[in-house]
Amino acid sequence: MAFAQSFDVDVLWSNAGIGEERAGSAKIPIGLVRGNYETKRVSSKPLELTFRGFIKRWVAEGKKAKIVFTSSMGGLFTPAGLGHLCLD
Numbered sequence: 001m002a003f004a005q006s007f008d009v010d011v012l013w014s015n016a017g018i019g020e021e022r023a024g025s026a027k028i029p030i031g032l033v034r035g036n037y038e039t040k041r042v043s044s045k046p047l048e049l050t051f052r053g054f055i056k057r058w059v060a061e062g063k064k065a066k067i068v069f070t071s072s073m074g075g076l077f078t079p080a081g082l083g084h085l086c087l088d
Contacts, residue, residue, distance in 0.1 A: 001046060005053040012051055012067045 051067060058065045 001050045001053065004050050005057070009054065012050070012054055012064050012065075013038075014047060014067070014069045 054065070055067075057063075
């Protein structure tokens with residue numbers, strides 16, 4: 001995290017999009033479902049801590065910067081059988 005925070009950036013972009021093209025949850029191996037969960041939930045904590053470091057520095061420096069969060073359309077609506085992808 002310290003290495004990432006050593007960069008001088010104006011925009012932080014967060015996109016943990018991940019998906020699996022199969023016809024419904026029953027056909028997706030559990031390892032892929034777990035990987036999806038870990039990407040969207042477990043790995044987001046270090047990212048959050050890194051963002052906090054940037055935000056603190058920006059505030060201290062009075063820097064104008066932006067944070068952009070994006071999500072999949074699955075976060076807005078969930079087609080039948082694809083609930084495992086919608087952990088947003």
